[in-house]
Amino acid sequence: QQQVKQSPQSLIVQKGGISIINCAYENTAFDYFPWYQQFPGKGPALLIAIRPDVSEKKEGRFTISFNKSAKQFSLHIMDSQPGDSATYFCAASGVNAGGTSYGKLTFGQGTILTVHP
Amino acid sequence: NAGVTQTPKFQVLKTGQSMTLQCAQDMNHEYMSWYRQDPGMGLRLIHYSVGAGITDQGEVPNGYNVSRSTTEDFPLRLLSAAPSQTSVYFCASSPDRFSPAYEQYFGPGTRLTVT
Numbered sequence: 001q002q003q004v005k006q007s008p009q010s011l012i013v014q015k016g017g018i019s020i021i022n023c024a025y026e027n028t029a030f031d032y033f034p035w036y037q038q039f040p041g042k043g044p045a046l047l048i049a050i051r052p053d054v055s056e057k058k059e060g061r062f063t064i065s066f067n068k069s070a071k072q073f074s075l076h077i078m079d080s081q082p083g084d085s086a087t088y089f090c091a092a093s094g095v096n097a098g099g100t101s102y103g104k105l106t107f108g109q110g111t112i113l114t115v116h117p
Numbered sequence: 118n119a120g121v122t123q124t125p126k127f128q129v130l131k132t133g134q135s136m137t138l139q140c141a142q143d144m145n146h147e148y149m150s151w152y153r154q155d156p157g158m159g160l161r162l163i164h165y166s167v168g169a170g171i172t173d174q175g176e177v178p179n180g181y182n183v184s185r186s187t188t189e190d191f192p193l194r195l196l197s198a199a200p201s202q203t204s205v206y207f208c209a210s211s212p213d214r215f216s217p218a219y220e221q222y223f224g225p226g227t228r229l230t231v232t
Contacts, residue, residue, distance in 0.1 A: 009157070032218055043121070043207050043223030044160070089159055093218035104175065105218050107159035 003027050004092050006108030013115050019077040021111045023090035026071065030092040034105070035064065035075050038087040047088070048075070080115045087112050118143050121224035123208050129230045130198040138193040138227050140208030146222075147214040149191040153177065153204040154226070160207065166191055167214045198231045205229070 006023045013019045023033075034049035050057045050064040050073065057064045063076040077084055090108040124139045142149065150165035162175030166185040180202060182194040191210075195202060208224040211217035 004159075006159070034218075041225070043209070043225050045223065046220060049219075091218075104162055104165075105160075105221070107161070109157050109159045 003030075003106050004090060004108040006090050006111060008111060009109065010112040011114070013080045013113065015080065015082060015115055015117050017080050017115075019080045019084070019113055019115070020074055021088055021090070021113070022072065022074045023092075023108050024070075024072045025092050025106075027092070027094065027106075028071070029094040030106075032093045033064070033066065033073050034091050034093075035062075036089040036091060036107075038089065038110075040086075044089060077113075080113075082115045082117050085113055085115050120144065121208055121210055121222050123206075123224040123227050125227060126225070127228050129232065130195070131232055132198060132200060134198050135194070135196050136198065138195075138206055138208075138229070140191045140193065140224060141189050142191075142208075142210040142222070142224075143189065144210060144212065144222070145188060146210035146212050147188065148211040148217040149185070150175070150209050150211075150217070150221070151181070151183065151191070151193045152207045152209065152223075153202075154207060155204050163193065163206075165217075167217075195229075198229075200231045203229060203231045 004025045035047045036044035037047040038044040052068045061078045066073045088111045091105045121142045147168045151163040152160040164183040166172045206227045209221045211221045
């Protein structure tokens with residue numbers, strides 16, 4: 001049972017364009033939403049993260065947009081570059097059963113982004 | 118710092134064989150975990166540990182064993198490999214044992230094929 005659904009599976013963008021990856025979640029207990037970037041042959045690395053008390057977070061060319069009522073969040077990559085070509089994973093986490101900590105991450109299926117020069 | 122290291126990088130096993138995937142970190146992180154990555158499935162948590170001597174199951178623990186005798190090492194054992202365990206395995210660690218989701222550092226992965 002996939003609690004975080006990510007789309008599209010793959011995305012091709014021209015250099016300078018905007019890349020948009022979407023995620024939807026089901027568990028209303030989730031309240032921490034990171035994005036991970038993975039280059040071929042490497043492990044994932046934390047890119048940017050958001051909590052639902054804000055609707056948008058921007059770091060450089062990367063922006064997370066968050067819609068709490070729709071239970072959706074998205075990653076926007078502005079001025080996409082060939083070096084951004086990678087697999088992107090959204091994820092979600094929330095308090096554990098004891099209500100005291102943020103433990104496990106639930107990942108989306110991943111999006112393979114290719115930016116053509 | 119080497120960060121999180123994993124060995125081997127590649128491994129081919131026959132059905133029924135056993136092996137241990139090694140993971141080590143030199144950042145003195147108490148929290149360590151193992152994920153498997155399969156196409157179209159994202160990363161799924163296998164087992165995790167919040168400190169030496171403490172381990173617990175994740176989302177897909179069947180067929181895997183772990184132990185944590187030191188802070189640095191967290192090996193993953195496959196007792197009797199099955200083709201369904203063909204996957205890429207990632208080890209990760211976090212400096213925050215109480216809120217590890219906030220910041221996880223991943224190793225480079227081990228690609229395992231079971232024939």
